[in-house]
Amino acid sequence: MWSRQRGRLKPLCCGVEELRCRRREREAALRKARREQQLVSKRLLRDEALEEAEEGCVAMIFGEAEIQQFLRLAQRGTEEKEREGALVSLRRGLQRPETQQTFIRLEGSIRTLVGLLTSNQALLQLEAARCLHELSHSEQSAVVEACLPATSYLLTYLSGHSSDFIELCLYTLGNLIVESEAVRRQLLPQGIVPALAACIQSPHLTVLEALGYALSQLLQAKEAPEKIIPSASTDSSVLGSTLPQHMLQLLQPGPKLNLGVAVEFAWCLHYIICSQVNNALLITQGALSTLGLLLLDLAGAVQRTEDAGLELLACPVFRCLSNLLTEAAAEAVGGQLQLRDERVVAALFILLQFLLQKQPSLLPEGLWLLNNLTANSPSFCTSLLSLDLIEPLLHLLSVSNVVLTVLCNVAEKGPAYCQRLWPGPLLSSLLDTLAFSDTEVVGQSLELLQLLFLYQPGAAQAFLQQSGLQALQRHEEVAQLQDRVHALQQTALHG
Numbered sequence: 001m002w003s004r005q006r007g008r009l010k011p012l013c014c015g016v017e018e019l020r021c022r023r024r025e026r027e028a029a030l031r032k033a034r035r036e037q038q039l040v041s042k043r044l045l046r047d048e049a050l051e052e053a054e055e056g057c058v059a060m061i062f063g064e065a066e067i068q069q070f071l072r073l074a075q076r077g078t079e080e081k082e083r084e085g086a087l088v089s090l091r092r093g094l095q096r097p098e099t100q101q102t103f104i105r106l107e108g109s110i111r112t113l114v115g116l117l118t119s120n121q122a123l124l125q126l127e128a129a130r131c132l133h134e135l136s137h138s139e140q141s142a143v144v145e146a147c148l149p150a151t152s153y154l155l156t157y158l159s160g161h162s163s164d165f166i167e168l169c170l171y172t173l174g175n176l177i178v179e180s181e182a183v184r185r186q187l188l189p190q191g192i193v194p195a196l197a198a199c200i201q202s203p204h205l206t207v208l209e210a211l212g213y214a215l216s217q218l219l220q221a222k223e224a225p226e227k228i229i230p231s232a233s234t235d236s237s238v239l240g241s242t243l244p245q246h247m248l249q250l251l252q253p254g255p256k257l258n259l260g261v262a263v264e265f266a267w268c269l270h271y272i273i274c275s276q277v278n279n280a281l282l283i284t285q286g287a288l289s290t291l292g293l294l295l296l297d298l299a300g301a302v303q304r305t306e307d308a309g310l311e312l313l314a315c316p317v318f319r320c321l322s323n324l325l326t327e328a329a330a331e332a333v334g335g336q337l338q339l340r341d342e343r344v345v346a347a348l349f350i351l352l353q354f355l356l357q358k359q360p361s362l363l364p365e366g367l368w369l370l371n372n373l374t375a376n377s378p379s380f381c382t383s384l385l386s387l388d389l390i391e392p393l394l395h396l397l398s399v400s401n402v403v404l405t406v407l408c409n410v411a412e413k414g415p416a417y418c419q420r421l422w423p424g425p426l427l428s429s430l431l432d433t434l435a436f437s438d439t440e441v442v443g444q445s446l447e448l449l450q451l452l453f454l455y456q457p458g459a460a461q462a463f464l465q466q467s468g469l470q471a472l473q474r475h476e477e478v479a480q481l482q483d484r485v486h487a488l489q490q491t492a493l494h495g
Contacts, residue, residue, distance in 0.1 A: 041178075042137050042174075042175045042178065042179075043137075043171050043174065043175065043213055044133075044137045045167070045171045045210075059092050059093060059095040059096050059099075060092065060093055060096070060099075061093070061098045061099055062090075062099045062102065063102060064105075064106055066093075067090065067093070067099070067102060067103055067106055067109065068106065069086075070086045070087070070089055070090040070093075071086075071090070071109065071112045071113075073085075073086035074086040074087045074090070074112075074116055074124070074128075075112060075115070075116070080121065080123065080124070083124060084123050084124060084127055087116065087124065087127035087130075087131060090131055091127060091130050091131045091134055094134040094135060095134055097138065097139075097140065100134075100135060100138050100140065100143045101140070101142075101143070103135070104135075104142060104143055104146040110146055110147065110149055110150070111149065113128055113131055113132065113150070114128075114150050114153065116128035117129055117132065117153055118153055125165070126164075126165060126168075129157075129165065129168050129169065129172065130168065132147055132154070132172055133168060133171065133172045133175075136171075136172045136176050136179075137175055141179060141180070144175075144176055144179040144183075145180055145182060147176055147183075148180070148182060148183060148186065151173065151176060151183055151186055151187055152186065152187075152190055154169045154172055154173050155169075155173065155190055155191070155192055155195055158170065158195045158196075158199055159195070159198065163202070163204040163206060163207050164206075166202070166204075166207050166210075167204075167206050167207050167210040170207070170210035170211055170213065170214045171210050171214070173187075173214050174210070174213045174214035174216075174217040174218075175217075177214065177217045177218050177221070178217040178218075178220060178221075181221070181223070184218070184221055184223070184228075188227065188228070188236070191236065192218070193218075193228070193235065193236050193237060193238055193241055193243070194235050194236065194241065196211060196214065196215055196218075196243065197235065197242050197243050197246075199211045200242075200243060200246045200247075200250075205258050205260070205261055208250065208258070208264075209258075209260045209261050209264055211264075212261060212263075212264020212268055213264055215238075215243070215264075215265075215268050216264060216267045216268045216271060219271035219272060219275075220271055224271070224275060225275040225276070225277055229272055229275050229277045231277065231278045238272065239272070239277065239278055239281060244269075244272070244281075244282060244285055244287075245285060247265045247268060247269055248285060248286055248287060248290045250265050251265060251269070251291070251294055252290060252293070252294075253293050253294055253296070253297035257297070259309050259312075259313060260309075262294075262313055263309075263312045263313050263316070266317055266320065267316045269282075269287065269291075270316045270319050270320050270323075273287075273320055273323045273324060274323065279323075279324060279327045280327065280328075282324070283324060283327060287320070287324060288321070288324055291317055291321050291324070292344060294313075295317055295321065295344065295347050295348065295351070296343055296344070296347045298313060298314055298347070299346070299347035299348075299350040299351050300347075302350065302351060302354040310354070311354070311358050311359040311362055314351055314354075314355065314362060314365075315362050315365055318362075318366050318368065318369045319365060319368075321369050321372075322365075322369045322371075322372045325369075325372040325375075326372060342383040342386065342387055344373065344380070344383075345370075345373070345380060345383040345384055345389065346383075348366060348373075349387075351366055352366045352367070352392075352396065353392075356396075360399065363396060363399045363400065364399065364400040364402060367396065367399070367400050367402040367403060368402060370384075370393075370406050371402050371406050371409065374406055374409040374410060375409050378413050378417075381409060381410045381413050381417060384406075385410070385417065385420045385421070390407075390424060390426065391424070393407070394425055394426065394429045397429060397433065401438070401440065401441045401444055404433070404441065404444040404445060404448055405444065407421070407426070407448055408444070408447055408451060411448060411451035411452055411455065412451055414455060415455040415456065417455075418451065418452050418455040418456040418459070419455075419456060421452065421456075422452055422456050422458075422459045422462070423459070423462055427462065427463065430445050430449065430463075433445040434446075449463065
């Protein structure tokens with residue numbers, strides 16, 4: 001930011017536009033890094049009634065002979081109860097990695113399991129599906145790859161009538177999809193996206209939550225931006241299907257909003273937005289308005305209830321809004337959002353205070369949203385000042401230096417904004433941050449001072465009178481930093 005010349009110091013390219021560009025470059029790099037952090041995980045679905053009935057039963061490690069015996073009984077047992085019991089025993093064994101490895105090495109084992117999955121006896125089908133589900137949860141890629149012959153049948157059963165069976169198939173597919181590119185290559189041409197789009201109209205919340213999980217796993221695939229998400233004129237792509245509209249409907253605030261379902265589909269929306277395939281389409285479909293209203297609803301909810309799950313929804317909502325606000329299309333529809341008022345800023349601060357108590361690690365997500373709200377919007381900056389939120393914002397400086405970026409957003413709006421910022425609690429906070437060992441924090445503090453000195457000439461004198469240089473002298477570059485402040489003062493006082 002600064003260049004030293006022999007004999008004196010002078011600021012290099014210290015205009016408001018230069019400062020704004022540098023901040024935007026830093027933010028773009030951080031957004032890219034956050035987009036690349038995926039939340040890949042697997043889910044294990046087990047029937048609570050079965051778990052209670054089997055309590056005390058230890059999952060055994062089975063060898064080839066025992067596995068062959070279970071499969072033989074499941075195929076040719078004389079009674080249905082005997083056949084079902086054999087699969088139950090096998091399922092328990094498949095909870096152990098050692099049994100999983102033995103099972104997939106055994107010739108014909110997967111073929112036999114798929115045959116039971118496609119039988120006309122519902123109980124055997126269900127137990128076979130549960131065995132496959134245990135295999136899908138494996139951390140060993142070879143085990144997951146072995147399940148490939150079953151995936152097309154699991155996809156077919158998504159159009160069935162049993163909500164429990166559909167839920168189990170969805171979680172199993174989700175586990176397999178995220179682990180194996182081969183599974184995705186097989187399922188995409190077979191129509192997994194239209195099949196998921198059909199499931200989203202299910203009246204069963206358990207199915208919808210499982211669907212959200214499976215879809216989020218699909219959207220996290222490395223090939224998703226090229227092969228899964230694109231909005232071609234076909235329903236085989238996510239944006240070309242009815243999925244986005246239905247997702248936004250499921251995120252609409254109201255009595256029908258279900259927290260578990262909303263969390264899953266908010267993450268789905270986040271992954272679509274991060275792909276940057278066609279965010280303009282999502283905005284025209286009402287994504288910004290829906291998410292903004294959901295933010296307001298969340299703020300009201302945290303004031304009414306102690307539900308510990310609300311922070312799980314806050315995180316993807318923050319991320320979706322933050323990323324959409326960086327799109328050019330967001331500016332184009334800005335007047336239609338009906339959100340450019342104090343309610344959004346007030347709601348965000350309510351959520352920040354809630355997270356400070358419940359989940360402090362999520363505070364930077366909310367601060368990024370505040371940064372993107374104030375970056376190009378004088379009205380949001382005005383709301384921040386009129387609601388006297390500068391001091392509460394400064395209390396979050398220890399959590400994230402994005403606070404300084406937000407303050408720069410406010411200061412760069414001009415003299416009227418700087419006049420309301422200074423001195424207030426900002427002066428003592430800046431004196432503290434200049435003493436930090438973090439050079440990035442010090443640099444951002446100096447940028448903020450530069451804006452304040454530029455638009456509020458009296459700020460330079462007040463800063464020096466309050467022993468600002470004492471804080472600056474703690475740094476190695478004492479002389480440089482002193483000259484910077486004096487240079488800023490001269491620039492501010494003499495134009």
